[in-house]
Amino acid sequence: MDKWFGECFLRSILHGPLTHGEDLITINQVFSDNQGWNFSLISLELPLDILNSISAIPRQVYTNVENTLCWGNDISGKFNTKETYDLCLNLHGKLPPLQAPNAWIWKLKTSNKIKHFFWLCAQDRLPTKSLLFKRNILPDANCCCYSHSFENFEHVLRSCPKALSFWQVCMLPNFNSNLFQLHFLDW
Template identity: 30%
Template sequence: MLDWTVSDFLTEQGWNTDWLMGCLPLHVVQKIHCIFAGFNHTEADSCIWQLTSNGEFSVKTAYLSLFTEETNYTWNWDMIWKLQVPPKIKTFLWLLIQGKLLTNVQRVRRNLASNSNCPCCNGSMESLDHLFRRCRHATKVWNSIGIPNQVAHSFSMDFKDWLFTNIKASFSCMQGIPWSSLFLAALWFCWKWRCKKVFDLNFSPPPWPHIPIIHFSREWLVANRSRNSKLPKHVLKLHWSPPCAGWFKINVDGSCMGELGAISAGGIIRNDAGVWVKGFVTKLGCGSILEAELWGVFRGLLLTWNEGIRRIQMECDSLTAVSLINGETGTNHPLSSIIHCCKDLLLRDWECTIYHIYREQNSAADHMAHLGQYSSLGFHVIDLPPPSIVSLLANDSSRGTTARLVPV
């Protein structure tokens, strides 16, 4: 076994799960299993640029990496941009997490200053943790606002864990203001008052700092509600549609659950009468939701081909996955192997198209993907519909609709 290579663990259908499980612990196998390898037309390994989503080098990301503090903490950047706070606070938070705020510690590090002490208390080095948590002025801000019991434990955490816990908080506090919004406003005011102190030695923070912070947060909340309430909306009545006469349709979906990112995929093939032909689930290990969606597309296409079906419409509710497969994707993309294998399958001698649909039209495939979470690691073909999906199939066959409210 010591002489084995990676290829010894691969078959024409991907990884040999049994052999992997016999040699490695489960958490390692789960990370390996979602790597796309062993299939025909997979690409050779190559080096790509880690700091961009498409794997292509950019001068911008290379430059920014020089000023980013090294960290093992993983942030979901989409979460930041979706926060219900003013754009300037989103930008401020991005700089804060990247370690790019020019505190005195950072200024000394970049040879822009010689004194790293805090300009507010002049007692300790002005690190981010000191500025926003430990400085007596920061402590006054938090005491003035009042720390809710739900997040009180976070103030003894590591700095970035503290940030993450409070930003992810889903409860509201005084005057109906979400705690995450109030928390970020407090950080922003701490930075604003600190900068004003640097440039105006006579400046003193307000004696009751919670007043401007709450007022600012409340104003934004009310303005945002007013703006959203005036947006015109349109109700779409959505339902699954059978394929054209003589065609088959396969719906696929991916699933990602838990903090470790357990991913799975599933799909259903139906004929032009909406009758179940074949289904599948696949438990993939640990990865991203995009990986799960692409695996669903790949496994669905391959299963359909192997079933001898030559006129097929595929539907997927991941616009990103569909765009990557139907569009131009460079070889440096982190998921280029599975993307290009999907493209190769589409080019085989058959009539096959892939479309994006809303998730309300894909509920049966979503259910199959969810079932994949509770299956054993690997790919499983299902000949008969599971009892738990029968009602969803009946609803699809009867054109049962689901409403979706979308902006005009």
């Protein structure tokens, strides 16, 4: 059984009878190199948000590696005694919980691409002209549309006149215009 997304097995969020052996279907069986995802092998109708979450999982298309078991507590998939020891201590409440200021981002119920984008914003790591200038990649940090403005992630996403016109087009009638007065990370 594969963890299809997040920290849980697909079966833990689906309720209802499955056909014989259906609970043993792996990702490799419903993903084809030529056709992508084929959910017709699953007898239950999956909710759209689950289908979208699964479809957003990036897959390595060309590989000669067979499905293997891997340790789910390490990014490499390899068993590690130190990680296991730390996990056991944490399960018994002996380690203080790690509270990174932006840990909430990784708990969002959205695709990993969007989580990564939010994390880049929160860390001020979007490849804006100001960051590329700081790293000596570009000769200046000014906005290419409005040269008097410093191009950081807030400028690109919110305060640049081009960004503002984009948001004005996208706004719903009952949209709170005071949102643009908030601190950027609260926005």
